[in-house]
Amino acid sequence: MSKAELLLLDFWVSPFCxxxxxxxxxxxxxxxxxxxxxxxGKSELLLNSNPIYKKVPVFLHDGKPLCESTIIVNYIDExxxxxxxxxxxxxxxxxxxxxxDYIDKxxxxxxxxxxxxxxxxxxxxxxxxxxxxxxxxxxLGDKDYFNGATFGFVDVIAxxxxxxxxxxxKIGGFTVAEECPKFSSWMxxxxxxxxxxxxxxxxxxxxxxxxxxxxxxxxx
Amino acid sequence: xxxAVVLLDFWPSMFGMxxxxxxxxxxxxxxxxxxxxxNKSELLLQMNPVHxKIPVLIHNGKPVCESLIQVQYIDEVWNDRAPLLPxxxxxxxxxxxxxDFIDKxxxxxxxxxWKTKGEEQETAKKEYIxxxxxxxxxxGDKAYFGGDNxxxxxxxxxxxxxxxxxxxxxxNFSIEAECPKLxxxxxxxxxxxSVAKSLPDQQKIYEFLLQMKKAFGIE
Numbered sequence: 001m002s003k004a005e006l007l008l009l010d011f012w013v014s015p016f017c018x019x020x021x022x023x024x025x026x027x028x029x030x031x032x033x034x035x036x037x038x039x040x041g042k043s044e045l046l047l048n049s050n051p052i053y054k055k056v057p058v059f060l061h062d063g064k065p066l067c068e069s070t071i072i073v074n075y076i077d078e079x080x081x082x083x084x085x086x087x088x089x090x091x092x093x094x095x096x097x098x099x100x101d102y103i104d105k106x107x108x109x110x111x112x113x114x115x116x117x118x119x120x121x122x123x124x125x126x127x128x129x130x131x132x133x134x135x136x137x138x139x140l141g142d143k144d145y146f147n148g149a150t151f152g153f154v155d156v157i158a159x160x161x162x163x164x165x166x167x168x169x170k171i172g173g174f175t176v177a178e179e180c181p182k183f184s185s186w187m188x189x190x191x192x193x194x195x196x197x198x199x200x201x202x203x204x205x206x207x208x209x210x211x212x213x214x215x216x217x218x219x220x
Numbered sequence: 221x222x223x224a225v226v227l228l229d230f231w232p233s234m235f236g237m238x239x240x241x242x243x244x245x246x247x248x249x250x251x252x253x254x255x256x257x258x259n260k261s262e263l264l265l266q267m268n269p270v271h272x273k274i275p276v277l278i279h280n281g282k283p284v285c286e287s288l289i290q291v292q293y294i295d296e297v298w299n300d301r302a303p304l305l306p307x308x309x310x311x312x313x314x315x316x317x318x319x320d321f322i323d324k325x326x327x328x329x330x331x332x333x334w335k336t337k338g339e340e341q342e343t344a345k346k347e348y349i350x351x352x353x354x355x356x357x358x359x360g361d362k363a364y365f366g367g368d369n370x371x372x373x374x375x376x377x378x379x380x381x382x383x384x385x386x387x388x389x390x391x392n393f394s395i396e397a398e399c400p401k402l403x404x405x406x407x408x409x410x411x412x413x414s415v416a417k418s419l420p421d422q423q424k425i426y427e428f429l430l431q432m433k434k435a436f437g438i439e
Contacts, residue, residue: 052321052354061310064310066310066313066317067317068316068317068320071313071316071317071320072313074312074313074316075309075310075312075313078309078312079309090293090296090297091279091282091284091293093292093293093296094284094289094290094292094293097286097289097292098284098285098286098289101286101289102270135270
């Protein structure tokens, strides 16, 4: 498949775009990741392809747009079946979708509630974030990955969000490694995978972005 | 696919209705258990410890939570009849996109219609109609969102229809006047037995809403 047939409208620090890149990498697919200037001016292609939300990621397969990262990852898994990201049995898939939905509803916002704070971060915000990670630790149990013995759908959905955790840690004054060691081990395990390592930005670079964003929003 | 099916639900819940419709479409026999949300059962708290919410679908003793996930699960397990999701991956992704849009928007905006007054309520009404108009656009000239056949997105949206009357009464507006095509679609769905027997009467929903408003201290 030529590169031009798979196009991702991208933003380097977006964990949602990272999900798509990791899924494509897992499937060993060639694609073009085209950066969007979210602050300077979104492209015509982005605005036309995602008129409802006008957001990245947008994944174009032979020119046909798909929006919403979890839906895109699902599509990639269904269209290119090897290696499978979702488990084979219906109940396992329902469980995977449940945790992907939980992660979507909770993690990024709770992390943001810490790094967006002006001044001292309230203990409630820190605790809420940690509690969510502890819930995910419980879901992980003794498995190497959320998917089981192999890296899969929920891992793809979760791992990109973790490059933002360093920013929450710096601003909130805590570490995920200390509060949620199992989760931290899972993070390290995923970061060893080439599909993940070759696209994940350095947490320190994300922190620089967060500081710039805070200044832009008048928080700092 | 054999095995006991139990649904923990609350009769006015649009989310529970989705699962009821899916089960009815597939002609699956199940035990319906009504939950008192002010006094949740041990079973509910055990089966959905993360969110503690209805609906919960229990199949062979194992819980599936979140209505759209339940509908997909039902579609996959009972895959020998009345398919809900399309076979084509791009069409599936499109159906999921719009179901997700419904989840992100309709419930919260609808709640603002009955909870607020004045300018806030006017804004909520306007936003609600805008969402419905976008969905009308997606429907186009098709009989159902699924095309010729009732499908996943139809299941995701139709429960909201039984709440329209209550919103119209609270907000003093007509959804049919603004979105005639969508109402025509809804009436078409209501002719299906699986839908008609799964959705409560709109007058009962309105009475329930009036009770809720009283409980919230809203006139």
